[in-house]
Amino acid sequence: MATITALETRDVRFPTSRHLDGSDAMNPDPDYSAAYVVLRTDEPTASGEPLCGYGLVFTIGRGNDVQTAALQTLAGHVVGMDVEALTSDLGGFSRHLTGDSQLRWLGPEKGVMHMAIGGVVNAAWDLASRRAGQPLWRFIAEMNPAQLVDCVDWRYLSDALTREEALAMLEEAAAGRAERMSELESRGYPAYTTSPGWLGYSDEKLARLxxxxxxxxxxxIKLKVGLSLEDDLRRLQIARDAVGPGVDLAVDANQRWDxxxxxEWMNALASYDLAWIxxxxxxxxxxxxAAIRRSISTPVSTGEHTHNRVMFKQLFQAEAVDLIQIDAARVGGVNENLAILLLARKFGVRVFPHAGGVGLCELVQHLAMADFVAISASMEDRAVEYxxxxxxxxxAPVRIAGGRYLPPTEPGMGAELRAQSVEEHTYPSGIIWREDAQTTATTDMKEPAR
Structure with a gap:
């Protein structure tokens, strides 16, 4: 019997603040970081190496040590588990973690502990799809409808979507799975990009990108907004001049406003006919x-910081959004994201997954592709952030061509970091951070006394 032999964690951080990559109105200097988790087993692979499952939780620097510690807290719930039992009942495994009566007090089902559960759950799905020799999107897409609904925790959802309704939706979608899988493999999945639009970039860099x-x-193309209306108007005009009339512009305020x-702000930007705020x-x-949506002409979106399936349910019930951003590492992992995708299908809300962070493109592409094949059956007016x-x-980095994600072919979910990258970027002992500390100390010594 193969078992989980270890749950290992690392605090991995990348100094993206040096060039203001990822900068926005609320987060001006992020260091993209991963609370990284590895589930090790004693099950041998074809190469003789033990099979592992990989996951991560995305943060933006300070506090990544707290998130890493939360992951480590779950080791006692996982180490010693039978690999076959775990990977054959991923719904049960998710409920096993969220059901801890003492850890639940730290949420329930939100915050640092819930994201840690999501990281471990994702590592378990990575492990299961590696065992099956399939990329995660295909592993999910080839599940039958009953298996998919069994992955979801239906508690708190039945007033909006029942298990029976979800099963009927999935059975309806099952009819065209093979054709959609073929379409996905030939065309890929649409992407949009935020890379040009970070708030800390110069006007010249914005136009060039x-x-x-x-x-x-x-x-x-999505731009960050919210610090200065004058700056936003100028930057949107620069972007429009650069891309011409045939490209959509979207904006993201990152929670900046009352x-x-x-x-008031969005009415001032309305002339740019924005794809969403x-x-x-x-x-x-x-x-x-909901109040904002009723008051402006621009479609309203949220989701990357939405804690769990219950809050998404409320957003849908309140008709508060036109589209949502799911996040692979914010909620309770693949299982809870499946619940959210099913809710979005029920309420007819478009999904534009969030991927602005280390590893998020690698992870969330699988959810979008599985959604297309097995749940929503649509790529119409949808895209994954890049x-x-x-x-x-x-x-196994993402592959992009012609503004579209190409379906991953490697087994797993894509969260595995290169060993050298982990060693160099582990905080604070990795060489990248030792050099950064030395540079800071040297600069401080050179500054004149005041």
């Missing part, structure tokens, strides 16, 4: 999003 994005095939301020206010304010940062650190 917008032009390059269009040349690379992107039809939607409700009234969001309405993302996170215009607090991610917890369902009614605030940012051109840090993919070189992964053993």
């Amino acid at each position: 917008c032009r390059e994005a269009v040349e690379e095939g992107y039809r939607t 409700v009234a301020e969001a309405v 993302e996170e215009p206010t607090s991610p917890d304010d369902v009614l605030g999003h 940012v051109d940062h840090l993919h070189e650190h992964f053993t």
Whole structure:
């Protein structure tokens, strides 16, 4: 009997703040980071190496040690488990972690502990799909409808979507699975990009990157907004001049505004005919999003900081959003994201997955592709975010061509980091951070006394 022999964690951070990659109105200097988790087993692979499952939780620097510690807290729930039992009942495994009566007090089902559960759950799905020799999107897409609904925790959802309704939707979608899988493999999945639009970039860099994005095939570009209306108007005009009339522009305020301020600001930007406004206010304010949506012409979106399936349910019930961003590492892993995708199908809400962070492109592409094949049965007016940062650190980085994600072919979910990258970027002992500390100390010594 093969078992889980270890749950290992690392605090991995990348100094993206040096060039303001990822900068926005609320997060001006992020260091993209991963609380990294590895589930080790004693099951041998064809190469003789033990089979492992990989997961991560995305943070933006300070606090990544807290997130890593939360992951480690779950070791006692996982180490010693039978690999076959775990991977054959991923719904049960998810409920095993979320059901801890003492850890649940730290949420319930939200915050650092819930994201840690999501990281371990994702590592378990990575392990299961590696065992099956399939990329995760295909592993999910080839599950039958009953298996898919068994992955979901239906508690708190039945007033909006029952297990029976979900089963009927999945059975309806099953009819065209083979054709959609073939379409996905031949065309890929649409992407949009945020890479040109970070708030800390100069006007010249914004214009240049917008032009390059269009040349690379992107039809939607997202800009960060919210610090200065004057700056936002100028930057949107620069972007529009760079891309021409045939490319959509979207904006993201990263929770910067109160409700009234969001309405006033977005009315001032309305002439740009924006594809959506993302996170215009607090991610917890369902009614605030609904009020904003009623008051502006731009479609409203949120989701990357939405804690769990219950909050998504409320966003849908309140008619607070036109589209959502799911996040592979924010909620309770693949299982809870499947619940959210089923809710989105029920309420007819479009899904534009969030991927602005280390490893998020690698992970969330699988969810979008599985959704197309097995759940929503649509790629119409949908796209996965793409940012051109840090993919070189992964053993199976995303593949993009013509503004579209190409379906992964390697087994697993794509979270495995290169061993050298882990060693060099482990905080604070990795060489990248030792050099950074030495540079800071040298600079401080050279500054004159005041």
